[in-house]
Amino acid sequence: MTVVPTEDVARLLGLPDPLPADKAWQIEQALLDAEGAVVGHIGRPIVAVEKTLTDQYPVPGIALTDPDAWPDAQVQLDDRIKVLETTATEGGRFTVRFLVGLDVANDPELRRIYTFIRDSAVESLRNNPDGGIGTRRVSSVSAEGQSVSYANDTPGGAAAPGAPPTLDSLNRWKRRAAYMRRTPRPVPWPYAGDTRSW
Incomplete structure (x- = not known):
């Protein structure tokens, strides 16, 4: 498919x-x-998959259909998410069904x-x-029909x-790779900032 x-x-x-x-x-x-x-x-991948997460707490004041209402899911799934269904469970928790990843066939974006x-x-x-x-x-033909060039679209x-x-x-x-910034090594005394007085 x-x-x-x-x-x-x-x-x-x-x-x-x-x-x-x-x-x-x-x-x-x-x-x-x-x-x-x-x-x-x-x-x-360019085909999204369905995933269900349990024991999810939404952010108060945000619609349950908004992906921003589920910050823990965004961390766990680490991709583009769309909320498909929410089911309330005990203690203010929810079971949430997500569509995770790029849905090229159906997403106009x-x-x-x-x-x-x-x-x-x-x-x-x-x-x-x-x-x-x-x-x-055909993009061009020579005068005597000796050669033919084809369009490459x-x-x-x-x-x-x-x-x-x-x-x-x-x-x-593209999925961006994680980049860790290296901490510069300490500079030796004559070049480093120093609080000693002479």
């Missing part, structure tokens, strides 16, 4: 609906390759990742002469509106 439906890619390639099984398989493989590139680049995967699959299929899906676009184009997103444009969703 892929994040982007195979039908979306087939529609952009102008393929008939329903898809033949071999074409659907080719599209699915192209989508899996694109998803693998994204996961490898951002270092985290992650549309750029979705678009990258879809466009990458479309262009990889279009530029594969052995695949039999789509046609390569793989993700990585200009930053103009409508241009396919680049892999680097997904950097904001």
Whole structure:
């Protein structure tokens, strides 16, 4: 199962609906390759998972559907969270069901990742002469037909509106590594601040 439906890619390639099984398989493989590139680049999964935490105390005054109401869950889960369901238990505690991680298929804020995967699959299929899906676009032909150049519209184009997103444009969703600042070593006496008087 892929994040982007195979039908979306087939529609952009102008393929008939329903898809033949071999074409659907080719599209699915192209989508899996694109998803693998994204996961490898951002270092985290792009499919959210459900997790349930018990004995959670909410922050008073914040709606229970707001992720900020559950600071302990944010520390334990250490990722983007969405509250799906809360159930009150004894002592003011709650059992909370969360959706944890990037939900690329359903979250409009992650549309750029979705678009990258879809466009990458479309262009990889279009530029594969052995695949039999789509046609390569000719960008130029020599005067006597001796050579042909094809357009390469793989993700990585200009930053103009409508241009396919680049892999680097997904950097904001990378999981940041922890960095520990090293404490400087003490400086020897003549250079260090000193309170001694001579």
